Amino acid sequence: MSNIRIFPRLEIPETLAAGPGPGNTDARVLASFANAGLADHMQADVLRGMVECKEMLRTVWGTRNVYTFGVGGTGFSGLDCLFSAILPGDEVVAFTNGTFSGLDGLTIRMKAASREDLSANPLDPRPANVTMVVVPHGQSVTAEVIDPALADRKPKWAFMAHWETGSGRINDLRAFSDACERHGVLGLVDAVSSLGIEDFDIDDFPGVVGWASCPQKGVLCLPLTYAPVSFTDRYIDEVKANGCYSYVHHPLLEARHWGIADGKDVPAGSYHRTHSGYAVAAFHEALRINLQHGKAQKARDYAHHERALREAVSAMGCEVTSNMTSLVVLNLPPSLAGREKELVQACRARNFGIWPTLSEPVQVRIGILNQLSEAAITEIVTRFAAAMNEVGAGINLASVTEGLRGYYKKLMAAE
Numbered sequence: 001m002s003n004i005r006i007f008p009r010l011e012i013p014e015t016l017a018a019g020p021g022p023g024n025t026d027a028r029v030l031a032s033f034a035n036a037g038l039a040d041h042m043q044a045d046v047l048r049g050m051v052e053c054k055e056m057l058r059t060v061w062g063t064r065n066v067y068t069f070g071v072g073g074t075g076f077s078g079l080d081c082l083f084s085a086i087l088p089g090d091e092v093v094a095f096t097n098g099t100f101s102g103l104d105g106l107t108i109r110m111k112a113a114s115r116e117d118l119s120a121n122p123l124d125p126r127p128a129n130v131t132m133v134v135v136p137h138g139q140s141v142t143a144e145v146i147d148p149a150l151a152d153r154k155p156k157w158a159f160m161a162h163w164e165t166g167s168g169r170i171n172d173l174r175a176f177s178d179a180c181e182r183h184g185v186l187g188l189v190d191a192v193s194s195l196g197i198e199d200f201d202i203d204d205f206p207g208v209v210g211w212a213s214c215p216q217k218g219v220l221c222l223p224l225t226y227a228p229v230s231f232t233d234r235y236i237d238e239v240k241a242n243g244c245y246s247y248v249h250h251p252l253l254e255a256r257h258w259g260i261a262d263g264k265d266v267p268a269g270s271y272h273r274t275h276s277g278y279a280v281a282a283f284h285e286a287l288r289i290n291l292q293h294g295k296a297q298k299a300r301d302y303a304h305h306e307r308a309l310r311e312a313v314s315a316m317g318c319e320v321t322s323n324m325t326s327l328v329v330l331n332l333p334p335s336l337a338g339r340e341k342e343l344v345q346a347c348r349a350r351n352f353g354i355w356p357t358l359s360e361p362v363q364v365r366i367g368i369l370n371q372l373s374e375a376a377i378t379e380i381v382t383r384f385a386a387a388m389n390e391v392g393a394g395i396n397l398a399s400v401t402e403g404l405r406g407y408y409k410k411l412m413a414a415e
Contacts, residue, residue, distance in 0.1 A: 019355035022216035023369025033282035062201025069258035070226025075214025078227025097135035098166025143175035163193035168322025168329030180207030199299035221286030
């Protein structure tokens, strides 16, 4: 026993999370998590909270889908639940244009692969029944790409990410839904980075039958609570008819743990998979905050503040290549090209969490999740400019911040 090492208590400093996600969780959500009583998972308030979360989540998604609930875990948990309806041999077309849609594509290939496909390449199967349509980094998936692929392959399933944080690009959700309807395809969408940021209702996109998001970006409810998912009756019918190779992320079984069965809500009090009262309380408060802010207003706020950040980094000589409103992806000035990772690591060492891209070409990603104020954007700009000057950028910070103040003055005047 004398050789057992007891580490000091882990203390993690306050960090400005200014990357693609996770974002800094609202203090009200953290308080709800910490202040939840030691409630049994069947305690009445936990059960009531789950019912209210389910109802609020339908409003956040903008849907009447009964099968709308949270999957315990990160966004990958929600996505795994979404893709669980894909079975070996299913014909799938997947559109990718960055790191995370690429990982989604790998998941799809694994789900649709035969045993022979997996045996041939266990970690990266290449089943002939899955067509990967790869759009170059920095470009969006558009109708010109989507429609011909679906018309040619006529798959059972099609997949696209709505917002791709790997490259900071928004993909054409309307074109994807319309093409799925036109060609009789079941659409699946990764909305990890758009839910809670862009103002959209999923019921307006009937070609998409399944959606998945995450708890750490627009919803902002800690990285490990619930990943929101929503499924149409058409998707659920597929699972009822064919099943899926999953228990934990089975769409029907997961739904039962949220009081959803046989296409309707069942009375509160049904048994569930030991959902934590802490997590339920935090998720409940995060959804309340989203609805109090208002979807349209929140979307406008992200657009206003992203533009402020975009203009400021452009004034520093950076080239912005993204079109998302929660994230700026940029190339450094030519004199600093090749030093992106060095710059990012220097910022992280000072508890300023920006990110590089995770695939080539290497760029810098600066996010504004839950940083929707002039003061917050000014801090991000100031800290980024200081880091750039440390590697020799020679930025006139006073000029940049004066331009930022001017932007916000014009914005206030317009309002």
